Amino acid sequence: MSLSKRRKVDTECRVFQEKWTQYYLFTELNTKPVCLVCNKQVSVLKEYNIRRHYETHHEEKYHHLQGQLRKEKINELLTGLKKQQSAFTRSRDREVSDAAVKASYLIANELVQASKPFSDGEFVKTCMLKAAEVVCPEKRPAFANISVSRNTVADRVEDLSGDLGRQMNDKVKSFIAFSVAIDESTDVTDVAQLAIFIRGVDETLTITEEFLELVPMKDTTTANDIFSSLIRVLDKAGVDWSRAVSLATDGAPSMVGRKAGVATKFREKVQATNGGQDFWTFHCILHQEALCCKTLKMDHVMSVVVQTVNFIRARGLNHRQFDCFLSDNDIPAGLPYHTEVRWLSRGAVLKRFFELREEIGQFMEKKGNPVKELKCLEWVQDLAFMVDITQHLNNLNKMLQGRKKVVTQYYENIRSFKLKLSLWETQLSNGDTSHFPCLTAMHVTGLNPDLYQYKDKITGLLQEFERRFQIFSELENEFAFFRSPFTVKASDMPADIQLEVIDLRCDSNMKQKFASVGLDTFYQYLLPGYPKLTSLAAKILSMFGTTYLCEQAFSVMNLNKTQRAQG
Secondary structure, eight states: OOOHHHHHHHHHHHOOOOOHHHHHEEEEEETTEEEETTBOOOOSSSHHHHHHHHHTTHHHTTTTHHHHHHHHHHHHHHHHHHHHHHHHHHHHHHHHHHHHHHHHHHHHHHHHTTTTTTTTHHHHHHHHHHHHOOOOOOOOHHHHHHOOHHHHHHHHHHHHHHHHHHHHHHHHOOOSEEEEEEOOOEOSSOOOOEEEEEEEEEOOOOOEEEEEEEEEEEEEOOOOHHHHHHHHHHHHTTOOGEEEEEEEEEOHHHHHOTTSSSSHHHHHHHHHHHOOOOOOOEOOOOHHHHHHHHHGOHHHHHHHHHHHHHHSSSSHHHHHHHHHHHHHTOOOOOOOOOOTHHHHHHHHHHHHHHHHHHHHHHHHHTTTTTOOGGGGGGHHHHHHHHHHHHHHHHHHHHHHHHHHHOHHHHHHHHHHHHHHHHHHHHHHHHTTTTTOOHHHHHHHHHHHOOHHHHHHHHHHHHHHHHHTTTHHHHHHHHHHHHOTTTTTTTGOOOOGGGGHHHHHOOHHHHHHHEEEESSSHGGGGTTOOOHHHHHHHHHHOOOOOOOOOHHHHHHHHHEEEEEHHOO
């Protein structure tokens, strides 16, 4: 028998003997000999090792205890060890319980973030248990302790919501400037919902952009109703009304009415507390841009395109046959719908319709429903112009979307587009279609388009942009300073900040800092030497330019309510 095998057998045959407790103050715990005095384990269950530990460390102190005194001491040591083990077990159980509760909160948070039903928590737990059985079977009981029932998830979400609300209220108190964005929409259950977002800046010029509340309005949605709901939510958040800077709305009559609109009422309340200082109202730039598109007045093109697309897409047979027709001609299938409330869909439909105009004409002929406009070169020319200008407008729309943008970025995009319109206006009057590829393609086919009519369309569009974005003209000097503080003239700025503007322009350290950091963080370095410029920067940083966040909230709301209705 080998040495290793002999050792294994010896170890297996060793059994803890009760006399070792009396002689050496040891006990057995989880098949290991443990010293009652110092709680150390002896690696090998062998009397020699146990005796050596006792004689080396404890014999001098305990050898005089004999008879009943030694028994009482042993019982005392055993009781102490049991209490210690019990405390350790409770602590370990508490740690496991705390971890399970934390995991429950984390799962609830993920479900909410992903807009999933609360009942999906049970499905998540089932998946975890299945995975644990394969990956770490010994950990399965820990996963089983995680409570993610529907009611538990609802309680967790309520706790998280309450905690976020308390944090938000604390943050609002630190704002030195804030703005509000609101929008109203009707959900799938025909209940009007008012979405309210706040964007604030604290003393360190740190931006906070957060959702405040979604208020159901089950009765009327007049300006008074919306205003009352808005005031209630902001008062609950604890805002300082004197620090309000601007309000962004969707531009509906109830929102922007001059005498009794929400914006007017909001301005009056703010100026009553801030001593009549400036307060700005923004009609959402995205809505404004979409409304500008309507000034083109080319319904004779859109009506034909929408009617034709609906004929093909609304009936399953027509749609299948059209896709097969495209496939037979080695053309990728696909003809999207146009949805009026989805502004970007107009460009996608027009572009695809223009690309497939010959195939669409042939298909409609076969169906006995010919599109006579496709045989009219002037109409196709109008279609080409619509495709081009709509693509340009869609590109602008995409640049105006997104979160946590500074309002000056929107201004720059609008200003750039107006300059482009001026360029196109000049070029089209000279017969140049460089930036209108579909019109250029029509010219290549031999048709000389009458470009002057399109020049007039561009002129009308430019005038509409000037009118609708007039607020940017009112704030142009402030925005110019914010974008480029070292080039603006002090005389162009309000008198109370002119001296600080001059000081800043001569500050070489600030010039270097401006060149090395982003625009949204540069103004943090002005503290505390430029208090008035810092205040101006805080107001601009706090402004909403769009109600994009509200639109996002409505999309999530409708998705959730649609899933609930279907479920």
